[in-house]
Amino acid sequence: MYRIQQVKLPIDHKEDDLWIKAAEALRIKKEDIKDVSIFRKSIDARKKDEILFIYALDVETYKNVKISKRNTNVSLVEPFIYDVEVTGEKELNNRPVVVGSGPAGLFCALLLAEKGYRPIILERGRMVEDRVKDVEKFWKDGILNVRSNIQFGEGGAGTFSDGKLNTLIKDRSKRGKKVLEEMIEAGAPAEIAYVNKPHIGTDLLRNVIVNIRKKIISLGGTFRFEECLTDIMIKDDAVYRIITENDIIETDVLVLAIGHSARDTFEMLNSKLKLEAKPFAIGLRIEHPQKMINEAQYGEMAGNPLLGPADYKFVHKSKNGRSVYTFCMCPGGVVTASSSEEGGVITNGMSFYDRDLENANSAIVVQISPEDFGGLEAPLAGVEFQRYWERKAYEAGGGNYRAPVQLFKDFKEKKISASFGEIYPTYRPGCTFANLWDCLPDYVCESIAEGITAFGKLLANFDRPDAILTGVETRTSSPVRITRNSEMQASIKGIYPCGEGSGYAGGIMSAAIDGLKVAEQILKIYKPFKEQE
Ligand SMILES: Cc1cc2nc3c(=O)[nH]c(=O)nc-3n(C[C@H](O)[C@H](O)[C@H](O)COP(=O)(O)OP(=O)(O)OC[C@H]3O[C@@H](n4cnc5c(N)ncnc54)[C@H](O)[C@@H]3O)c2cc1C
Known part of the structure; x- marks a missing residue:
């Protein structure tokens, strides 16, 4: 089987174009191809007026093909097989x-x-x-x-x-x-x-x-x-x-x-x-209109069903030396209440397959190391650290698992918001305006404020004043x-x-x-x- 990388086609191409491109790359006739399957498909949206699909194709042919050494995009590959053998000799006394x-x-x-x-x-x-x-x-x-x-x-x-x-x-x-x-x-x-x-x-x-x-x-x-x-x-x-x-x-x-x-x-x-x-990350969920993300990423092609809803992924090194990054981005989804323990509020994100809801969300999180929470002395100190901030968020939300929420412009000024702009939070069972600086360490909030501003330079309006922040995101990893x-x-x-x-x-x-x-x-x-x- 031959694998052909870097096959570029306009997003509205026809199925047959994959066969034509494969034949061109292998320098054979289309009729000599037995089958073409897609190994990988990605979107190249660097030029907004010429968005492309980039494929890696797996091609089976009726006869052997000579691959030129200069053609680095074509290689011979083995078909996928995952098989592992039982080699253990030890008797099991009971079921695992x-x-x-x-x-x-x-x-x-x-x-x-x-x-x-x-x-x-x-x-x-x-x-x-x-x-x-x-x-x-x-x-x-x-x-x-x-x-x-x-x-x-x-x-x-x-x-x-x-x-x-x-x-x-x-x-x-x-x-x-x-x-x-x-x-x-x-x-x-x-x-x-x-x-x-x-x-x-x-x-x-x-x-x-x-x-x-x-x-x-x-x-x-x-x-x-x-x-x-x-x-x-x-x-x-x-x-x-x-x-x-x-x-x-x-x-x-x-x-x-x-x-x-x-x-x-x-x-x-x-x-x-x-x-x-071990280290993990904590932070907040941010929400924007999905339409805004689509327009920023795909320009005039935004909304084209062939492209689907756009996503993003950013990282920034903040002045206090900590990395702040977007995590678990959910296009067209909702922010979820994710508690598993009484008296703690935790956010996360969820989408349906169609990703067709109004808001895009992602966590904006900051790296935390065991030194930050006394983890070098006590293995479970990170759990206590998470729990502490989850309870703070519960209190700030006013109970009943309502989450504290703040507009980005007010978050920067540590001010409790008075009303929403054009974006409404999706978190259920509900939200309460609060100051999110009460729900996370200051160094985390500083990095988040700086990070969102920096991401605004990478994606238009990411740092819009009425972007919604909901807290707290503590269960990013163990x-x-x-x-x-x-x-x-x-x-x-x-x-x-x-x-x-x-x-x-x-x-x-x-x-x-x-x-x-x-x-x-x-x-x-x-x-x-x-x-x-
Ligand atoms: C809302 C949300 C959205 C996420 N979105 C994504 C995503 O889009 N993509 C992605 O890659 N990851 C996502 N994640 C993270 C992902 O779900 C986890 O990384 C993954 O599920 C970890 O798998 P796991 O099997 O190790 O543990 P888990 O999925 O956490 O499963 C552990 C299971 O063990 C059970 N258990 C625990 N203790 C005991 C016990 N003592 N006795 C019996 N049972 C026990 C628990 O009930 C649980 O069902 C998301 C997580 C959340 C919460």
């Missing part, structure tokens, strides 16, 4: 247990199930269908279910998200490809395999999660919802039993895919495993790392920290890939459980 059904836990369990290990998946939250009702109730009435919310429940933290599926990880192992292929099989649109910035939105993602659950069950896995891991029993430096609220489970392999918000579990683990504080060795095991044998909660992944894709990596390690050490029955 995966704690958490977020992307890390789901993909770890999927590979284990495919290879015959019959994993048990423990999830403290509820199944997607019930969880959606719990989250809707919270957004409507401010009644929080601490067991089933935007952080906890089937599918993990990403279930109510924009479903962005991009990752910075280089995919030499093809694990990323495996994750996307599985999602497509489970109902995601085929384009996620090749678009540069794939996303599926919360609406499609929910269905995908349910179908992956069904696949794992069909392969011998068992899901136990509304069951929280509460303790771990250790003998001879190895796990042999775990305790849940409802049961005692014997197991010699325990995958901890618990996400970044399992604060009670981190506390329990702190006395058993080696944990350390404040804790559960350390693991080269075999991905914690300081106790048989325990595998995995995904975002382990502190080694961030985002849906990297967490899912980490889940596969952990499963691969288990395959290397243990035989499938079914062999002993």
